[in-house]
Each structure stands twice: as C-alpha cells, then as structure tokens.
Amino acid sequence: MILQKKKTFNDFAAAKGLRSTRQRDVILDMFLSTHQHVSVEDLYLKVKASHPGIGYATVYRTLKLFAESGLAREILLHDGQTRYEHVLAGEHHDHLVCTGCSAIIEFEDATIEKLQEEIALRHGFQIRSHKMEIYGLCADCSAKGQA
C-alpha cells in the first residue's frame, strides 16, 4: 500500500527527470502517515518536528508534486487553506463539511456523478474535474446545538 504509493511517486519523478532528495523522501513518508485532509501548515509542522531543517517552501513545492503525480488531491474548502488528501486508485469522493467542528465526512454517489456528466453533455462541456461540497452541521454538532 505505502510501498505502492512510493512507487507511484518515484515513477513520476523518474519520468519527469526529478532528482531524489532526502527532503522529498521525508515529506512523502510524513504525508503517507497522515490521515485525511492535511493543510500545508499541518504537514510542515509535522515535518519540522523531526526534521527542523526542512523549509516551508519545500513542503509547498513537494505537495504540489504529489498532486501532480496522482498521489494526492488538492482540496480547497471555505477556510482559505489548501488541503491535500490521499488519492486511492480509481476512487473519487466528495465532502460533507461541518461548519461547527470542521469535521469532514466523505461520500460517493454514482448517480450524481452520472447526472453531472449528462449536464455537461447537454451543454457540450468537457469535464476535467468537479467539486461538490455540502456545508452544514454534523450529527454531533446539531445535537449539541439543540441541547
């Protein structure tokens, strides 16, 4: 699993003629050990804890490379912070975002995806990507709100 992902990135790097560096190895390890939806700041702090020499800009640049390699996906929610999440092969999902506690719930809906394609077709539009986010209160937060 993790080895497979490292291979994905190494193949990408090789194909692009990128050099292999200690920094990129460390950042990749750290990214693979995180859970969903890390902000650049989050990951930077995590990296800095064990490798204080690694700079901010490098984390930014490297995460962009991960996204480009297909390893990660960049997501922009409504808080002005870019986040990155793991991309599982052939999988796609969208998000429920709690405005109370910032929890993010993932979901997949094949019917919606299909309908999106039909809409695009109807407008002669070629889909390259899409985003769909539902904002509101998660179960916990709406329970608390009423208590």
Place this chain on the structure above:
Amino acid sequence: MILQKKKTFNDFAAAKGLRSTRQRDVILDMFLSTHQHVSVEDLYLKVKASHPGIGYATVYRTLKLFAESGLAREILLHDGQTRYEHVLAGEHHDHLVCTGCSAIIEFEDATIEKLQEEIALRHGFQIRSHKMEIYGLCADCSAKGQA
C-alpha cells in the same frame, strides 16, 4: 424587480438597525445593474468611475451585507477571486466553469439536489449550503482545441 430587491435590502438594513448611506445606495444600484458573477474588483472599478470617493473597503463590506441580506450570493471559484451573483427568490443553481475562457454556465438539477439531501440525511447531517462546480472546457473552447 429592482425595486423589490432594494426593498429586500432596506428591510434587512432596518431589521439590523443599519444606517442608510449614500454609499450603500450607490453600490446597490451598481450591483443591480451588473450581470452575473461580479468580482469585488469589478464592482469597485464600476463604482469608482461615477463615484470616485467611494473606497475599496466599503465595497467589500457592502457586498458582504448584500450576501447576508439574501440579495446576493458569494461564490468562490478556483481563481482566487470572490464573486457575487444575484439571488432570485427561491432559485438555486450551480456552475459549469470553463478553464479555457472563464465562461460560467449555470444549471439546475432537482434530482441532484434531492440526492444531496438523502446523503446528508444518511449521515445525520444538516445542510446549510452546498456548492457544486464542474470544471472543464466549454463547447467553444473544446472546438478550438481540436481545430
């Protein structure tokens, strides 16, 4: 139509105890005379042309008020600029965004909206808002790409 919208804002302002100012009147008129999806910068320039005294910050603040009053909707596409669009009573739509020419096509799909509600229900999630954007190439741009 326009009178109705002015009333919407005036009622909101009254309810909130906001004062009525020349600036807000001008900005409202200008906003109502624009077409879809104005950026703050766009509107500021338009306002400045006839009312050079009105400041940047006031346009920002006032557009936020319009959104709060239900008159306008804030939309954040992937170009780092907040835009505002008119809200027609009881209407909702989403966007197809062309990454070639920046054209924005609006669409509505009741089935998708319904499915979103079902998904939320399944997760005990209370929807407050949602966004759905499809990025890609519009008919014109994909035709040009092939030519």
Place this chain on the structure above:
DNA sequence: GTTTGAATGAAAATGAATATCAAAAGCACA
C-alpha cells in the same frame, strides 16, 4: 443644533501562496 455611535476611506496589516536567489546537494562522467 447638539450629541452619539455607526459608517467611511486611506492606509496598514494579514495570511496564504509564490518568487527569488545564493548556497547546498544530486548525478553523470572522467
């Protein structure tokens, strides 16, 4: 008219993302 607090506008501050550039490091080749 006077008073009082909200609104305004110019300018400064913020904050995320990107660019700059000298120093460090990877890598091909001898």
Place this chain on the structure above:
DNA sequence: TGTGCTTTTGATATTCATTTTCATTCAAAC
C-alpha cells in the same frame, strides 16, 4: 573519488486578495 553542471533547497522577499485600524465624516435620535 573528484569535477562540473544542474536541480533543489531554504531563508527571505514579494504578491495579491481580503481584513483591520483608526481618525474623520455623517446619520439620525434628542
């Protein structure tokens, strides 16, 4: 293993949209 060339890095500066600050102006209640 060393040399030379090029990429990468990291500290810092810069950019750009947005927000904040704060002295001044103004709306509106008295």
